[in-house]
Amino acid sequence: xxxxxxxxxxxxxxxxxxxxxxxxxxxxxxxxxxxxxxxxxxxxxxxxxxxxxxxxxxxxxxxxxxxxxxxxxxxxxxxxxxxxxxxxxxxxxxxxxxxxxxxxxxxxxxxxxxxxxxxxxxxxxxxxxxxxxxxxxxxxxxxxxxxxxxxxxxxxxxxxxxxxxxxxxxxxxxxxxxxxxxxxxxxxxxxxxxxxxxxxxxxxxxxxxxxxxxxxxxxxxxxxxxxxxxxxxxxxxxxxxxxxxxxxxxxxxxxxxxxxxxxxxxxxxxxxxxxxxxxxxxxxxxxxxxxxxxxxxxxxxxxxxxxxxxxxxxxxxxxxxxxxxxxxxxxxxxxxxxxxxxxxxxxxxxxxxxxxxxxxxxxxxxxxxxxxxxxxxxxxxxxxxxxxxxxxxxxxxxxxxxxxxxxxxxxxxxxxxxxxxxxxxxxxxxxxxxxxxxxxxxxxxxxxxxxxxxxxxxxxxxxxxxxxxxxxxxxxxxxxxxxxxxxxxxxxxxxxxxxxxxxxxxxxxxxxxxxxxxxxxxxxxxxxxxxxxxxxxxxxxxxxxxxxxxxxxxxxxxxxxx
Amino acid sequence: xxxxxxxxxxxxxxxxxxxxxxxxxxxxxxxxxxxxxxxxxxxxxxxxxxxxxxxxxxxxxxxxxxxxxxxxxxxxxxxxxxxxxxxxxxxxxxxxxxxxxxxxxxxxxxxxxxxxxxxxxxxxxxxxxxxxxxxxxxxxxxxxxxxxxxxxxxxxxxxxxxxxxxxxxxxxxxxxxxxxxxxxxxxxxxxxxxxxxxxxxxxxxxxxxxxxxxxxxxxxxxxxxxxxxxxxxxxxxxxxxxxxxxxxxxxxxxxxxxxxxxxxxxxxxxxxxxxxxxxxxxxxxxxxxxxxxxxxxxxxxxxxxxxxxxxxxxxxxxxxxxxxxxxxxxxxxxxxxxxxxxxxxxxxxxxxxxxxxxxxxxxxxxxxxx
Ligand SMILES: Nc1ncnc2c1ncn2[C@@H]1O[C@H](COP(=O)(O)OP(=O)(O)OP(=O)(O)O)[C@@H](O)[C@H]1O
Ligand SMILES: [Mg+2]
Numbered sequence: 001x002x003x004x005x006x007x008x009x010x011x012x013x014x015x016x017x018x019x020x021x022x023x024x025x026x027x028x029x030x031x032x033x034x035x036x037x038x039x040x041x042x043x044x045x046x047x048x049x050x051x052x053x054x055x056x057x058x059x060x061x062x063x064x065x066x067x068x069x070x071x072x073x074x075x076x077x078x079x080x081x082x083x084x085x086x087x088x089x090x091x092x093x094x095x096x097x098x099x100x101x102x103x104x105x106x107x108x109x110x111x112x113x114x115x116x117x118x119x120x121x122x123x124x125x126x127x128x129x130x131x132x133x134x135x136x137x138x139x140x141x142x143x144x145x146x147x148x149x150x151x152x153x154x155x156x157x158x159x160x161x162x163x164x165x166x167x168x169x170x171x172x173x174x175x176x177x178x179x180x181x182x183x184x185x186x187x188x189x190x191x192x193x194x195x196x197x198x199x200x201x202x203x204x205x206x207x208x209x210x211x212x213x214x215x216x217x218x219x220x221x222x223x224x225x226x227x228x229x230x231x232x233x234x235x236x237x238x239x240x241x242x243x244x245x246x247x248x249x250x251x252x253x254x255x256x257x258x259x260x261x262x263x264x265x266x267x268x269x270x271x272x273x274x275x276x277x278x279x280x281x282x283x284x285x286x287x288x289x290x291x292x293x294x295x296x297x298x299x300x301x302x303x304x305x306x307x308x309x310x311x312x313x314x315x316x317x318x319x320x321x322x323x324x325x326x327x328x329x330x331x332x333x334x335x336x337x338x339x340x341x342x343x344x345x346x347x348x349x350x351x352x353x354x355x356x357x358x359x360x361x362x363x364x365x366x367x368x369x370x371x372x373x374x375x376x377x378x379x380x381x382x383x384x385x386x387x388x389x390x391x392x393x394x395x396x397x398x399x400x401x402x403x404x405x406x407x408x409x410x411x412x413x414x415x416x417x418x419x420x421x422x423x424x425x426x427x428x429x430x431x432x433x434x435x436x437x438x439x440x441x442x443x444x445x446x447x448x449x450x451x452x453x454x455x456x457x458x459x460x461x462x463x464x465x466x467x468x469x470x471x472x473x474x475x476x477x478x479x480x481x482x483x484x485x486x487x488x489x490x491x492x493x494x495x496x497x498x499x500x501x502x503x504x505x506x507x508x509x510x511x512x513x514x515x516x517x518x519x520x521x522x523x524x525x526x527x528x529x530x531x532x533x534x535x536x537x538x539x540x541x542x543x544x545x546x547x548x549x550x551x552x553x554x555x556x557x558x559x560x561x562x
Numbered sequence: 563x564x565x566x567x568x569x570x571x572x573x574x575x576x577x578x579x580x581x582x583x584x585x586x587x588x589x590x591x592x593x594x595x596x597x598x599x600x601x602x603x604x605x606x607x608x609x610x611x612x613x614x615x616x617x618x619x620x621x622x623x624x625x626x627x628x629x630x631x632x633x634x635x636x637x638x639x640x641x642x643x644x645x646x647x648x649x650x651x652x653x654x655x656x657x658x659x660x661x662x663x664x665x666x667x668x669x670x671x672x673x674x675x676x677x678x679x680x681x682x683x684x685x686x687x688x689x690x691x692x693x694x695x696x697x698x699x700x701x702x703x704x705x706x707x708x709x710x711x712x713x714x715x716x717x718x719x720x721x722x723x724x725x726x727x728x729x730x731x732x733x734x735x736x737x738x739x740x741x742x743x744x745x746x747x748x749x750x751x752x753x754x755x756x757x758x759x760x761x762x763x764x765x766x767x768x769x770x771x772x773x774x775x776x777x778x779x780x781x782x783x784x785x786x787x788x789x790x791x792x793x794x795x796x797x798x799x800x801x802x803x804x805x806x807x808x809x810x811x812x813x814x815x816x817x818x819x820x821x822x823x824x825x826x827x828x829x830x831x832x833x834x835x836x837x838x839x840x841x842x843x844x845x846x847x848x849x850x851x852x853x854x855x856x857x858x859x860x861x862x863x864x865x866x867x868x869x870x871x872x873x874x875x876x877x878x879x880x881x882x883x884x885x886x887x888x889x890x891x892x893x894x895x896x897x898x899x900x901x902x903x904x905x906x907x908x909x910x911x912x913x914x915x916x917x918x919x920x921x922x923x924x925x926x927x928x929x930x931x932x
Contacts (some may be wrong), residue, residue, distance in 0.1 A: 004616060005633055459647035462614055465634045466641040467661030467712060477660075481651045 009471055010383045014391075017376045021394040023420035024439050028409035029257070029397070035250035035412050047251040059252065062231040066256075069148065069232060070216035073155040074209045080156060081163025082205065089171045093296050099303040104165065105310045106158045108543050110500030111221040112517050113536035116524065117313035118145065118154050119225060120320060127316065150226035155216055157313075162215075163208045170204035203270075210267045214260055218402030220503035225524075234404045234503075241408065241507060250412065253405045264400035314540060320533035341534035351531065354519035355538060361430075361515060362498035365437035370491045372438075373445030378479070380446070381453040382461070399443035407507035410436055430513045436504040441494035448490025452483040489550040496546050500539050563590045563748055564625040564715035566611060571620030573606050580606040581772045584620070588750065588765075593742055595751045597759040598769030599795065604752045607769075608718055611750065613637045624715060635664075640709030641718040645725070646701045648693040654680070654704050655689040661712035679711035682741060699730045706738070710745055717742065717749040723758065735762060756796045760784065768792045775927075784851075790926045793849045800855070800893050801847045803926065814923060816848060821889055828865040829921045845926045852896040854920035857884065857906075858913040866916040875906045882906060886914050 039046035051059045088100040109117070121128050122145040129141035136142075145153055174197065182192045223235045233256050240249035324340040344351050379385075380392060398406060414426035414435075426432045456479070464474040502517040509518050516535045523532040566588040573581040581603040588594045596604040609615045610622060613634035622630045629637060640661075648657050658679055662672045680686045683703035693701060702722060709717060722738070723731045739762055742749050753759055759766050760780040767777045768791075776788035787793035790801055807826065808815035818825040827848055861867055870888040877883075877899075884895045884906050893914060897906075 004631065457645060457647065459643040459645055460649065462612075462634070463641065463643060463647035463708075464649070464660065465614075466612055466637075466639060467708070468635045468638070468664040469660070470635055473664065478649055478651075482649070 010379065010385055013375055013379045013383070014385060017372070017379055018391060018394075020372060021376075021391065021442075024435065025394055025397050025442070027418075027420060028406075028413035029401075031412040032250050032253050032257075032405070032409045035247060036254045038247050038250075047247050048255075050248070051251050051255065058231060059233075059236065059248075062233045062236045062252075063255065065148075065231055066217055066233040067259075069151055069155070069219075070213045072152055073159055073216040074212045076152060076156040077160040077212050078163050078205065078209065081160035081208070082167050084160070085164050085167035085171060087299070089168050091299070093299045093303075095300055095303055099307060100168075102307045102310060104161050105307075105314070106161050108540065108547065109158070109313060110496075110502075110517075110536070110539045110543070111158070111219075112225075112500065112502045112520060113317060113539055114158060114313055115154055115221050115225045116520065116532060116536060117316045118150065118157070120529065121312060121316050122153070123150075146226060147228045147230045151219070151222045151230070151232075154222040154226065155212075155219065157310075159212045159215060162211050163205070166204045166208040166211075167201060170201050174200050206270060207267065210263055210270070214263045214267075214400065217256065217260060217263075218404070220402070220404055224502075224506075234402050237404045237408060238507065241411070246412075249408055253408045256402055257400075257405050260400045260402060260405075261397070264396060317533045317536045317540065320529050321537045323530045323533075325528040325530045341530045342537075344531065345534050345538070351519075354514050354516050355535070357513050358499045358515040358517075361434045361437060361513065362495050362501075364434040365441065365498050366491055366495040368434070368438045369441050369445040369494050370487065372442065373449050373491070374480070374483075374487060376442075377446050377449035377453055378475075381450055382458065395446050396443050398439050398441075403440060403501070403503035404507065406439055407436060407504040410439075410504075410508060427508065428510055430510070432508045433505060433513055433515065436508055437498040437501055440501065440504060441497060444494050444497075445487070445490050448493075449483065449487045452486030456482055485553075492546045492550060496539070496543050499542060563746060565590045566716065566748065566750075567621075567623040567626070568607075568611075569621040569623070571607075571610065571617045571622065573603075573610060573615060574618045579772055581610075581617075584774055586767060586774065586777065588748060590625075590748055591746050593739070593749045593751065593762060593764045595753060595759045595763040595766045596769060597753060597756060597766050597796075599754060602769040603772040604754075604769055605720055606772075608641075608720055608750060608752050611716070612639050612641050612718055637716075638712070638714050639716045639718055640712055640714035642702075642705045642709050642720065642722045644721045646705040648701055648704055648708075650694060652693065653689065654685065654691050654693060654696070657693060657704055658689075658708045658711050661708065665712065675711055676707075679707040682710070682744065683707045683737070698726050699734060702726065702734060703737070706741060710741060710747075713745075715748065717745075717747045718752075719749065720752045721754070722751075723753075723755075731758075738762070760796070768795065770795070786922065787849065787924060789924050790847055790849070791928055793922075793924060798852050798894060798896070800850050800852065801926075802849075802891060803845075803847045804923070806846065806923075816846070816923065818891065821891070823889065825868070825889060825891075827916065827921060828918050829923050830918055846923055847926045849922050849924055850916050850920055852883070852894040853881075854917060855886075855893060855895045856915040856917070857886065857895055857897060858915060861913050862915065864915060865918050866921070868914055868916075870912055870914050872906055872908055872910045872912060874908055886912060888914065 036047055037043050037045070084103055088096060088103065106114070120126055122143075123129075124141070124144050124146065126141075126144060129144050132138070133141050178200070179192055179196055182196045187195065218234060219232075220234045220238075223230070223232045224238075227235060233252060237249050237252045237256065240246075240252060319334070319337075321341055322337040322339065323334040324336055324338060345355065346352060376391075376395060380388065380395070401409075410432060411427055414421050414432065415428075417423045417425055426435065460482070461474055461479060464478045465471070469477070499515075500517060501515070502521075505515050505517050506521070509515065514522075516539065520532045520535050523529075523535070566586070568584055568586040568588075571581060571584040572579065584607065586594075596607060598604055606615060610617050613629070613632060613636075616631055620630075621628055624637070649660065652660070655676055658676045659672055662675060667675065677686060677689065680689055683706055685700060685703055685707065688696065688700065693704060696704065702725075705722070719738070723734055726734060735758065738751075751759075751762065760783075763780055765777060765779055766783050768775045768783060770791050776783060776792045778786070783792065784796055787796065787799075793799045794801060803819045804816040804827065805819055806814060806816050812830065814829045816827050816829060818827075829848060858867070861869070868888045870886040870893070873885040873887045873892060875882060875884050880899055881896050882899050882901075884897060886893045886895055893916075895914065
């Protein structure tokens with residue numbers, strides 16, 4: 001029996017949420033799993049046997065490489081991010097606050113565009129190695145990135161930010177009096193750091209490590225452009241699919257998913273564990289002024305150099321986008337600069353179309369994310385029902401699954417008619433990409449909405465109902481307006497990520513709905529660097545606009561939104 | 563205006579029973595207070611009246627009408643939340659206007675009524691402020707105006723003053739009473755502050771562990787507590803476990819439990835009070851307020867006069883608190899600060915009198931001697 005109106009409402013809201021999650025998250029994953037059990041028309045574990053005992057060992061090697069790169073990425077990112085967090089949060093010197101906001105710049109670079117910039121900067125014919133060669137009159141370029149070193153450098157560039165942000169937050173939460181108490185008890189600086197400060201930061205460091213590990217396992221763009229012959233699992237899935245070895249692709253996807261999801265579960269467990277964080281009153285970050293003038297200037301100069309290094313990729317993209325195609329072939333450096341690429345972008349329908357496609361598909365996906373995210377989050381945060389943690393996990397799965405796996409899941413689920421696609425085959429149509437973008441960003445939007453809804457006291461909703469407002473009126477006039485800023489900042493982020501989304505696009509695009517990222521790839525193949533860079537600049541501009549809007553109108557710091 | 567009747571209500575959250583066997587009869591226009599320690603079920607009861615919880619058992623009636631399962635938005639109650647629950651994205655005016663907009667009041671009427679309500683809480687000049695720019699006391703008054711402007715049948719206040727500092731509490735107490743009288747509205751006020759309850763209420767219901775122990779006027783609650791919980795929760799009291807020795811028509815003789823030499827008290831046998839207790843319960847105590855005990859220099863004629871020795875003296879300003887040991891029992895006595903300095907001192911031999919009229923025989927429900 002339905003007990004009362006509130007229970008009925010919960011059910012009305014919950015049913016569509018669960019349906020969407022089952023149809024587009026659970027069902028496709030199961031389809032992939034079933035596909036991985038198909039071998040020569042029979043059901044068996046043969047594919048898994050092949051994966052682990054295959055003679056050429058390519059798969060096992062790819063898995064090992066993925067793990068290896070991920071571990072290295074964690075180490076390198078930690079080595080950059082943690083010291084930076086300390087320097088910017090514990091010391092005061094001229095320009096500190098500027099440098100500390102600049103430290104999150106790498107996030108403001110879509111992965112594919114970022115990788116492209118690194119290729120042009122530090123690759124075989126890269127600007128930096130060649131500049132050094134010419135400057136010092138060397139015969140050969142002194143260094144170049146590619147293969148494992150290339151992937152690692154790109155990972156370090158983008159992923160140290162996670163360490164930087166989580167550790168910064170943790171440092172600011174440490175009650176200064178704890179350290180002062182230790183000094184007071186006679187401990188020296190070294191002891192205080194290792195016995196007091198570091199243990200307090202461990203949870204943050206572990207969390208960031210797990211996150212970076214997961215992200216590197218899933219990383220696709222960097223290996224795609226830089227790996228050369230180096231095999232990693234996310235890329236192998238793509239190759240298997242291209243070669244038509246669908247069962248193998250499914251098996252690889254399942255194995256990669258298992259690694260990722262175990263990390264997700266481990267992380268949830270770790271974060272829910274009781275730890276010794278304490279709430280103390282009147283915590284304020286305390287920064288010591290750098291007194292020594294020499295050290296002060298060393299820090300400022302290092303900061304400036306750091307910012308230049310961080311911004312170089314952005315500048316490179318800008319620079320390249322101004323080089324018309326065909327004017328930079330055999331020369332070491334480009335010589336002609338104009339806005340030809342941008343003119344073409346907006347005048348040549350063929351070149352404009354991918355931009356239009358990307359924007360259109362991203363808008364569709366993001367609107368769906370907005371509606372779904374608000375409803376799902378409201379039900380999860382404000383309503384009671386059995387099976388909540390199950391729904392919670394379903395929501396988080398797309399976050400743990402590597403994009404490549406999500407793409408494969410969709411292929412297996414919707415390359416034939418199904419109830420969830422209203423009897424249509426979605427693969428090969430326009431709709432498969434917006435769907436993929438939507439699924440990818442479910443966790444982002446739900447989580448950012450959860451954050452604001454959790455802040456919203458239940459009594460606000462009750463007050464409105466007490467004054468006579470029905471639920472829907474309350475929702476429209478009270479709840480939505482209050483949470484909108486937070487929701488929009490998450491949603492806008494989903495939008496820009498959808499515009500630049502590469503891994504699922506490369507698995508699912510068709511000629512007519514090809515998005516920007518695919519066109520960048522095509523232009524690179526045709527050595528039209530300028531045009532590719534112009535697409536990249538459009539994305540960078542979009543991101544800048546979005547961050548600006550978030551900051552200005554919703555008062556939300558870029559760091560928070562990320 | 564409406565009367566409220568709560569009939570045999572129980573509310574269970576899973577296995578915890580937050581409220582049980584509750585019967586209340588709140589009259590029209592009454593200022594009724596729920597008083598009790600934290601977690602005793604006050605908020606739960608209030609929320610059942612507002613409609614945010616439905617009772618597990620029992621009936622809630624407004625003016626005779628069964629409201630048990632009516633959703634909150636159809637009850638026409640005005641609630642003031644402990645944290646005010648003002649809508650943060652609206653101005654003061656919009657907050658107050660919300661309930662009227664829901665009721666589709668015409669815009670000229672709406673404006674007049676909102677400004678009128680704001681004037682009543684003395685905030686007319688703040689109507690365009692964002693609520694975040696108000697002080698705690700001002701937010702409190704916006705919440706009151708918002709609840710009152712819809713002319714609710716019942717005003718519900720859940721510890722509305724607990725977030726304010728002492729001085730502001732006093733001011734707001736007066737303000738709330740004034741508004742309640744102005745609007746002549748049936749009001750339920752939740753608090754765990756006994757001073758607040760005693761000074762404001764027409765009647766008080768005292769709760770503990772989900773059970774209502776006594777309903778009565780402040781005087782009744784204070785002077786004639788129904789049992790040892792009510793007695794000791796409100797104000798200071800001396801509770802002495804006793805057994806009955808002798809029952810007469812007008813008088814009872816009781817003696818202290820657990821003492822070496824018998825100490826006997828004479829207590830008035832009030833009809834309807836002592837009677838049933840004597841038959842059903844042998845776990846009894848006598849209670850007397852500290853200010854009711856008299857300290858004498860020499861033994862006087864009369865009932866219940868005992869010799870004792872001053873154990874300690876504490877000075878509280880207008881009142882001096884003297885602990886007098888009579889055999890193995892300590893009695894707390896409050897006397898006005900009218901004696902010369904040094905009149906009471908530790909070790910002084912005195913007599914105490916426990917006037918018969920002020921002694922009450924009550925059942926002990928909390929288990930174990932207090
Ligand atoms: N939604 C709920 N779910 C489960 N238990 C609840 C819920 N609301 C209240 N309780 C329990 O019911 C009992 C009574 O709670 P209630 O909030 O009514 O107390 P209260 O008298 O208002 O206390 P306080 O003075 O602390 O506000 C408590 O034991 C509480 O833990
Ligand atoms: Mg309460």
